Amino acid sequence: MNDLQYEFGMVGLGVMGRNLMLNIADNDFSVIGLDLDGAKAAAVEIEAGPGKPVRGTTSTEEFIQSLRKPRAIMLLVPAGPPVDAVIKSLLPLLEPGDIVIDGGNSYFPDTERRVLELEEKEIHFFGMGISGGEQGARFGPSMMPGGNREAYERLRPVFEAVAAKVNGEPCVTFLGNGSAGNFVKMVHNGIEYGIMQLIAETYDVLRRGAGLSDDELQATFQAWNDTELQSYLIEITGEILQKQDEETGQRLVHVISDRARSKGTGKWTSQNAMDLQVPVPTIDMAVLMRDISKFKEERVEAANLLPNNRLQEAISTDHQEFIAKMRNAFYFAMISTYAQGMAQLKVASETYKYELQLQDVAKIWRGGCIIRAACLTDIRSAYEQNPSLPNLLLDSKIGGDLLDRQDDIRIIVKVAIDKGIAVPAFMSALAYFDAYRTETLPTNIIQAQRDYFGAHTYERTDKEGIFHTIWN
Template sequence: MNTMEFDFGMVGLGVMGRNLLLNIADHGFSVVGLDLDPQKAAALEAEADKGKAVKGTTSIQEFVSSLQKPRALMLLVPAGKAVDAAIASLVPHLEPGDIIIDGGNSYFPDTNRRIVELEAKNLHFFGMGISGGEKGARFGPSMMPGGNRQAYERLRPVFEAVAAKVDGEPCVAYLGNGSAGNYVKMVHNGIEYGIMQLIAETYDLLKRGLGRSDEEIQRIFEEWNGSEVHSFLVEITAQILKKTDELTGQKLVNLISDWAKQKGTGKWTSQNAMDLQVPLPTVDIAVTMRDMSAYKEERVLAAQSLAIPSNPTESSENWYVLEEQLRNAFYFAMLTTYAQGLVQLRVASATYDYELDLQEVAKIWRGGCIIRAACLEDIRQAFATNPALPNLLLDPTIGQELLKRQEDMRTVVKLAIDRGIPVPALMTSLAYFDAYRSETLPTNLIQAQRDYFGAHTYERTDQPGIFHTQWD
C-alpha cells in the first residue's frame, strides 16, 4: 500500500471528507487521505471496506508523493483562511499540471484569486460546490465544478462515478470557467434559503393560522411529497414533524429554538444579486427572516403588547379546499424562487464569462443536492427547448403552471394577512410574479422624484434623449 500510486487524494478527513473519499473508493478508485489528526486518518482506514485501496496519513510529503501524476487532490476544510493555509502547505510539494479542488463553500472572489495565484505556478485550481450533506457525500452528491476545461478531464471519471444519478445520468458536469462552480453552489444555497423559508411559512400557516395539529401537518407534508411539490426539503420536513423527543415524549420540533443560524451563503447570494442588479426578493427576505429570528427577546415583548387578530378555526367543509390552495401557493412560490436564482446565474455568466449552460445546472440539481425537486426536470426541459430563455416565467409550460395557481396564491396571502401570520416569502414571490408581468411599473414617478431632488435626469417615452426639468 505504501508504494502504490493513488488515484485521488483528500485533505481534511472530517465527516464530509471521509465520506466522499470512501464513496470514491467504493467505485474502484484508490484513495489517500490527509489529516493532521491521527485519529481521523486512522478512522478513514477503519471505515473502508476490506480489499479497498484506502490509506490515511498525517504526513503531507507522504500524501503528495503517493498520488499518481498529474495529481488530483481535494480540500474539504472550512472556507476562508483554512483553505489558503492548506494550499500553502501543499504547493511546495506539487508539480506543474497538478490539480487542487476546493470542495467547500468558498466565496467565489476567493476562488478567482486562488486560480490566478496557482496559475502562476502552473497548477490548476477548481472551486467545486458539493451538495447533499453527509449522506450525499457517502452515497452520491450533486457536484458543481468550475475551472480549466482540459484539466477537468483528469477529474471527470472520478466525479461521474461517485455523483448521484438520475435516469442514469450523473449529477455532475463541468460548469464553466474560473469560479463558476462556487458561484453556482452559492446560488443553489440562496435558493435553498428561499425554499426553506417558504416551507416554514406554510407550516406556520397550518399550525398558528389554521390550528392544525402536529399530526395533521405531518400527514399533509407527507402527502404533498407524493405530488408535484415532491422535493428533498418537503420530504425531510415530513420526517422532522414525525420525530418524538425521547426525554419528554413531545414532538421534537416544538422544543427547538426558533433562532435560526446561518453561515453566510444566502447573504452572499443576495449581496451579489444586488451588485448585478438582479431582483432576488424571495432569497433576500429569507435571509432577513433569519436575521429577524435573532431578535427573540424583543419579539416576546412585542407579542405581549401588539395583539394579533383572533384565529377562527376553519370548518371541516372548507379545510380540504384550503389544504389544496396551500399546496398550490407553495408550488407557485417554489417555482418563482428557482426562476429568480436562474436569472442570477444567467446574468452572472455573462458578467463573469462563466459560459454556464442552465440546462446542465438544472440537470445536476435533479439528484443528490438539497434543492432537488421533481420540478427541476421541467426546468431542465425549459432551457433545453430555449437555451436563451431570459426567465422561467416566460416558458410556456411553467408559465401555465403559475397561472393555474395564482388565484390560490392570492387566497393564501389574504388568509395570512387576516390571521396576522407573517408570510413574507410567499408574499414576495407573488409580488415578483406580478411585477415581472407588469408592462408598466410606477418607477416613472421615482425617476421624476430623483430628478426633482438630485437633478439625476430621466428618459421620456415619446422621444429619445436625456431630460431634466426645473420642477419647482
C-alpha cells in the same frame, strides 16, 4: 499496491472528507487522505475495510509523492483562511499541471483569486460546490465544479462515478470558467434558503391559521411528497413532523428553539444579486426572517405589547380545500424562487464570463443535493428548448402553471394577512411574478423624483435621449 498510483487525494478527513473518500473507494478508485489528526487518518482505512484502495497519512510529503501525476487533490477544510493555509503547505511540493479542488463553501471572489494565483504557477484550481451533506458525500452528492475545462477531464471519471445518478445521468458536469462552481453553489444555497422559508411559512399558516393538528400536518407534507411538490425538503419535513421528543413525549419540533442560524451563504446570494442588480426578493426575505428570529427577547415583549387577536377567527373553508389551495400556493412560490435564482445565474454568467449552461445546472440539481425536486425536470426542459431564456417565467409551460395557480396563492396570502401571520416569502414570490409581468411599472414616478431633487435625468417613452427638467 504501488504507492505512486493513488488516483485521487483528499485533504481533510472530517465527516465530508471521510465519506467522500469511502465513496471514491467503493467506485474502485484508489484514494489517499491527508489529515494532521493521526486518529482520523487511521480511522478512514479501518472504516473502508480490508482490500479497499484507501490510505490515510499525516505526512504531506508522503501524500503528494503517492499520487498519480497530474495530481488531483481535493480540499475539504473550513472555508476562508484554512483553505489558503492548506494551499500554502502543498504548493512547494506540487508541479505544473497538478489540480487542486476546493470542495467547501468558499465565497466565489476567494476562489477567483486562488484560480489566478495558482495559474501563475501552472497549477489548476477548481472551486467545486458539493451538496447533499454527509449521506450525499457517502452515497452520491450533487457536485458543481468550475475551473479549466481541459483539466476537468482528469477529474471527470472519478466525479461521474461518485455523483448521485438520476435516470443514469450523473449529477455532476463541468459548469464553467473560474469561480463558476462556487458561484452556482452559492445560488443553490440561496434557493435553499428561500424554499426552507416557504416551508416554514406553509407550516405556520396551516397550523396557526387553519388549525391543523400535528398528525394532519405530518400527513399533509408526507402526502405532498407524492405530488408535483416532490422534493428532498418536503420529504424531510414530513419526517421531522413525525419525530417525538423522548424527554417530553410531544413532537420534537415544538421544543426546538425558533432562533435560526446561518453560515452566510444566503446572505452572499442576496448581496451579489444586489451588486448585479438582479431581484431575488424571496431569497432576501428568507435571509431577513432568519435575522429577525434572532431577536427572541424583543419578539416576546412585542407579542405581549402588541397581541394578535385575529388567530381565533376560523377560516371559511374546510381543511382539505384549504390544504389544496396551500399546495398550489407553495408550488407557485417555489417555482418563483427557482426563477429568481436561475435569473441571477444567467446575469452572473454574462458578467463574470462563466459560460454557464443553465440546463446543465438544472440537470445536476435533480439528485443528490438539498434542493433536488421533481420540478427541476421541467426547468431543465425549459432551458434545453431555449438556452438563452432570460427568465423561467417566460417559458410557456412554467408560466402557464403559475397563471393556473395564482388565484390560490392570492387567497393564501390574504388569509395570512387577515390572521396576522407573517408570510414575507409568499408575498415576495407573488410580488415578483406581478412586477415581472407588468408592462409599465410606476417607477416613472421615481425617475421624476430623482430628477427633481438631484438632477439625475430621465429617459422618455416617445423619443430617444437623456432629459432633465427644471421642475420649480
